[in-house]
Structures are given as C-alpha cells and as structure tokens.
Amino acid sequence: MKIQRIATTPIEGMKPGTSGLRKRVTEFAQGHYLANFVQSVFNAVRPPEGFGGVTLVVGGDGRYFNAEAIQTVIRIAAANGVERLLVGAGGILSTPAASCVIRKHKAFGGLILSASHNPGGPDGDFGIKFNAANGGPAPEKITDAIYAETLAIKEIRTLDTPDIDLNQIGSHRLGDTQVEVIDPVADYVELMRELFDFPALRAKFASGLTFAFDAMHAVTGPYAHAIFERELGAPAGTVRNGTPLPDFGGHHPDPNLVHAKELLDLMMSADAPDLGAASDGDGDRNLIIGRGIFISPSDSLAMLAANAHLAPAYRNGIAGVARSMPTSGAVDRVADKLGVPCYETPTGWKFFGNLLDAGRITICGEESAGTGSNHVREKDGIWAVLLWLSILAARGQSAAEIAKEHWATYGRNYYTRHDYEGVDTSAAQGLMSALEARLRGLVGTTVGGRRVAMADNFSYTDPVDGSVSKNQGLRIVFEDGSRIVYRLSGTGTTGSTLRVYIERYEADPARLAQETQEALADLIATADELAGIRERTGRAQPDVIT
Numbered sequence: 001m002k003i004q005r006i007a008t009t010p011i012e013g014m015k016p017g018t019s020g021l022r023k024r025v026t027e028f029a030q031g032h033y034l035a036n037f038v039q040s041v042f043n044a045v046r047p048p049e050g051f052g053g054v055t056l057v058v059g060g061d062g063r064y065f066n067a068e069a070i071q072t073v074i075r076i077a078a079a080n081g082v083e084r085l086l087v088g089a090g091g092i093l094s095t096p097a098a099s100c101v102i103r104k105h106k107a108f109g110g111l112i113l114s115a116s117h118n119p120g121g122p123d124g125d126f127g128i129k130f131n132a133a134n135g136g137p138a139p140e141k142i143t144d145a146i147y148a149e150t151l152a153i154k155e156i157r158t159l160d161t162p163d164i165d166l167n168q169i170g171s172h173r174l175g176d177t178q179v180e181v182i183d184p185v186a187d188y189v190e191l192m193r194e195l196f197d198f199p200a201l202r203a204k205f206a207s208g209l210t211f212a213f214d215a216m217h218a219v220t221g222p223y224a225h226a227i228f229e230r231e232l233g234a235p236a237g238t239v240r241n242g243t244p245l246p247d248f249g250g251h252h253p254d255p256n257l258v259h260a261k262e263l264l265d266l267m268m269s270a271d272a273p274d275l276g277a278a279s280d281g282d283g284d285r286n287l288i289i290g291r292g293i294f295i296s297p298s299d300s301l302a303m304l305a306a307n308a309h310l311a312p313a314y315r316n317g318i319a320g321v322a323r324s325m326p327t328s329g330a331v332d333r334v335a336d337k338l339g340v341p342c343y344e345t346p347t348g349w350k351f352f353g354n355l356l357d358a359g360r361i362t363i364c365g366e367e368s369a370g371t372g373s374n375h376v377r378e379k380d381g382i383w384a385v386l387l388w389l390s391i392l393a394a395r396g397q398s399a400a401e402i403a404k405e406h407w408a409t410y411g412r413n414y415y416t417r418h419d420y421e422g423v424d425t426s427a428a429q430g431l432m433s434a435l436e437a438r439l440r441g442l443v444g445t446t447v448g449g450r451r452v453a454m455a456d457n458f459s460y461t462d463p464v465d466g467s468v469s470k471n472q473g474l475r476i477v478f479e480d481g482s483r484i485v486y487r488l489s490g491t492g493t494t495g496s497t498l499r500v501y502i503e504r505y506e507a508d509p510a511r512l513a514q515e516t517q518e519a520l521a522d523l524i525a526t527a528d529e530l531a532g533i534r535e536r537t538g539r540a541q542p543d544v545i546t
C-alpha cells in the first residue's frame with residue numbers, strides 16, 4: 001500500500017492542556033489541523049526501532065467529529081508503521097475503558113478522542129490525547145515533546161484508503177497494519193467483575209436497592225446498561241439517557257449540580273432512589289447524590305478511601321492516597337487515621353500516574369469530580385459508582401447516614417468551587433499576576449478577620465522521578481486552616497476560566513450540618529476582596545458553583 005507523504009506546515013496553539021489538546025470542532029476540522037497533531041504525536045513517541053511490533057489503542061467518546069477523526073487516526077497510524085490497532089467498535093471507548101484495554105493488551109499506548117465534559121456538536125468542542133503504556137495520560141515530558149513536534153512538522157504520513165467499517169467487531173488489514181475492531185465494553189466489564197462482588201450487589205438489587213444513573217447521552221450509556229442492568233440486575237430504566245449522541249442531546253455532559261439538575265431534583269424528591277449518579281462525556285467523572293444529600297467530590301474521595309476495604313479489591317487495605325492540591329483536605333484526615341501517606345499533586349490526572357505505578361497510592365481523586373484507583377490509570381466514573389454501591393450494600397446504611405458518621409468521626413471540610421467562565425484572558429492573567437506579586441506580603445497580615453499563615457504559588461516535585469511542575473495555583477492558607485486557592489483552568493476553550501476554591505474545616509459536632517455556601521460566606525467574601533474579582537473581571541457572580 002502506498003504511503004502518502006503530504007507536505008504541511010506547523011500550526012500554532014497545539015500545546016496540550018490539563019488533559020490533551022482541546023479545541024472547537026470548527027478548528028479541529030479545518031485543513032490539516034487534526035492530522036498535524038496526530039502525526040506530531042507519532043513523531044514524538046516513535047521508538048528508535050519504529051512502530052513494528054507496537055499495539056496502539058484508539059477510541060473516543062462518540063461526540064461530533066469522532067467518526068471522521070478516528071478514520072484519520074487509523075490511516076496515519078498505519079502509514080507510520082503501527083503493527084496492530086485495537087479500535088473500539090463504533091469508534092467508542094470510554095476513557096477508563098481505553099486505559100483498561102491499553103493495560104490488558106500490553107499496548108504501547110493509545111489515542112483517546114474526547115473533550116471530556118465540554119459540550120459537543122458542530123459548534124462544540126473536540127479533543128485528543130495520547131496515553132502511555134501504563135494506560136495513563138502522557139506525562140509532561142511527552143506532552144512537551146509532542147508540542148515541540150507540532151512546531152516543527154513538515155509532512156504527514158497517511159494512506160489513500162476507504163474508511164474501515166467500525167460498526168462490526170472483526171479484523172481488517174490496512175497495509176502492514178492489523179486493525180482489530182473490539183467490543184468497547186467487554187474488557188472493562190471483566191475488570192469490574194474482578195474488583196467488586198457482583199453477586200452480592202445483584203442480591204442487593206434483587207432485595208430492593210434502588211438506583212438512578214444518568215449517562216447524559218454520553219459514552220457511559222453502553223457500559224452502564226451492561227453493568228448495572230444486565231450484570232447486576234437493576235431494573236430497566238435505572239440507566240437514563242443511556243444512548244450516546246454526537247451532541248449529547250444538546251446538553252452539557254458535565255455531571256455537576258447545574259448540568260445534572262434533573263437527577264438532582266429526583267434525588268431531592270420524595271421518590272428518590274437510594275443512590276443517584278451521573279458521568280461525563282467520556283466516562284471518567286462521577287457525580288454522587290444520596291437520597292436528599294449531595295456528596296461533594298472531595299468528600300466522596302474521603303468516604304471512598306475510608307470504606308474501600310468493603311470491596312474485594314481493597315479488602316487488604318490501601319497503600320496510600322493522593323488528591324490534587326485544590327481538592328479539600330478531607331481525605332488527608334482519613335489517610336492520617338489509616339496511617340497511610342497522602343500526596344498532594346497539581347490538577348490533572350497525569351500527576352497520579354507515577355504514584356500509582358510505584359505502588360505508593362491505591363486511591364486518588366480530584367475536586368473536579370474524578371475518583372479512581374490503581375485498577376487503571378484514568379479516573380473512572382462507573383468504578384466510583386460501583387464502590388459507592390458496594391459501601392451502601394455492605395454497611396446497610398443510606399448515603400446520608402454514611403456521610404453524617406464520616407463527619408462525626410473526622411470533622412467536616414466545608415468546600416466550594418466558584419467558576420468564572422469565559423473571562424477576558426488578559427483580565428484573568430492580570431488578576432493572577434497581581435495577586436501573586438502580593439503573596440509574600442500577605443503572610444502575617446489579617447484579611448477578612450483571619451491571619452494568613454502561608455501564601456504561595458504551588459509547585460510540585462514528583463517524589464518518584466523528581467520532575468518539577470511550577471505555577472500550579474495560588475494558595476492562601478489561614479491560621480485556622482481555612483484556605484482559598486486561585487487557578488486558571490487548563491481545559492477551557494473560550495477565554496479564561498478562573499476557578500476559586502474555598503475551604504474551611506469544622507470539628508464542632510454541633511456545626512456539621514450547615515449549608516455549604518452559608519458556612520463559607522465570610523471566606524467567599526474574602527476571596528473576592530483579596531483578588532478583586534469583581535473589579536478585574538466585571539463579574540458580580542460566578543457562572544458555576546460546585
């Protein structure tokens with residue numbers, strides 16, 4: 001088969017962000033945009049001996065442009081000499097399932113086509129990222145190398161061949177490349193069966209455990225139908241919005257209280273099932289709502305870590321935990337009690353990879369609705385739900401009772417995140433740099449009635465490979481342990497998103513049941529005062545509160 005060498009020139013702005021390259025579909029679909037990036041990935045990761053003998057996994061969240069993009073990726077991979085491609089049927093693989101397939105089939109890595117929780121459709125977003133042989137997002141040294149290649153690229157290697165039929169499971173030959181179209185769900189279901197006690201969960205559903213899962217018309221639909229309804233016997237209808245659609249049915253596939261409002265309303269109503277959950281566009285995030293109670297992602301991480309031993313995979317305890325810096329310190333208290341280490345990493349799942357690979361941690365998570373364990377190297381929405389179901393089943397208590405007992409034992413970290421979206425980029429950067437310049441001077445002063453104990457721009461030294469990641473967010477910690485963190489999002493595609501993370505620890509048993517925004521009201525005001533959010537952004541209110 002004749003390889004086409006197409007001359008091209010570098011395209012600016014392809015620096016991968018928190019989680020790969022994310023842009024508008026309109027940008028991705030233009031000219032050689034996607035092909036330039038994919039060829040740059042191959043240029044950056046090419047082993048000295050080439051791609052002969054290499055297996056690569058390819059799949060995506062099924063969003064608009066996924067179907068065309070995956071054919072482009074397949075042709076470029078074949079033209080670059082990849083020996084074997086494992087492609088999810090229909091072009092589908094949830095992000096955690098892709099991680100699972102990479103690990104199980106000992107692949108060299110994978111290309112995941114997704115813009116996660118960002119909106120889809122012709123005017124929505126698209127994304128692509130490279131995951132390494134451990135199944136996890138490429139570390140910064142690889143994403144930096146990919147970026148360097150995007151600035152030096154001269155030609156794209158591809159083939160002039162018809163599209164491969166991805167609708168049927170089966171094998172195709174493309175030049176020297178074997179393209180295997182695989183069941184996107186099977187390997188993942190098998191892994192979940194190993195981690196959790198499916199017969200026990202099945203028995204609980206049979207005896208009346210009730211559950212609602214909102215797949216948000218995104219990738220988890222087929223996984224949720226297979227696991228919750230077929231394997232565990234939950235009644236049909238347990239999975240809602242379970243058919244993946246290229247535009248997510250016009251909704252925003254971000255499982256938060258704003259975009260999963262229907263589920264929230266159900267869980268706060270008299271008809272609420274025992275547990276409500278949702279996942280995002282590519283299946284790695286999770287939202288957990290008990291009957292009448294929202295469990296914040298930071299609290300969920302802490303509660304999962306404290307109860308993980310109730311599921312077979314973690315029966316012998318956990319080696320350690322990790323959380324991203326802006327995630328609340330609730331899990332730190334659990335680690336303390338368990339006598340295991342707790343690591344604080346920058347935002348982005350890739351930073352957990354080394355800790356998981358080295359066996360230093362078993363469970364990790366982020367405030368951005370991601371929780372996971374050492375079973376794969378991505379956060380995993382359905383896994384988090386299965387662990388919650390396992391805990392409810394084993395303890396025979398409601399989510400509300402579990403949360404209350406948790407707070408009574410450990411105290412409660414009241415926590416909120418305020419997002420200001422689509423802020424003018426220079427205004428957002430101006431706010432950050434002005435605040436950073438004042439950080440040193442703040443220490444020892446009193447702001448909003450609290451003395452500042454520490455203020456810095458978070459920098460992380462990876463304890464496994466010693467790599468250093470700077471500028472990961474501005475932290476202001478007060479003497480009473482309260483904290484305000486400011487960060488600019490690395491996943492947005494329009495202007496800048498300012499995230500303000502606010503936290504206060506409460507140990508008084510009489511004050512554990514406050515409404516979160518009220519419990520944090522004075523710190524929220526201090527956060528505005530400190531950074532001049534209103535003045536600098538012109539915004540009186542955040543767009544999203546989580």
Ligand code: G6P
Pocket residue numbers: 018019116324347348349350366368370488489490491492499
């Ligand atoms: C993605 C990443 C997460 C990260 C989140 C928020 O979901 O996989 O690891 O926490 O984005 O990132 P951002 O930079 O937008 O705050």
Ligand code: ZN
Pocket residue numbers: 095115116117280281282283284285
């Ligand atoms: Zn996601």
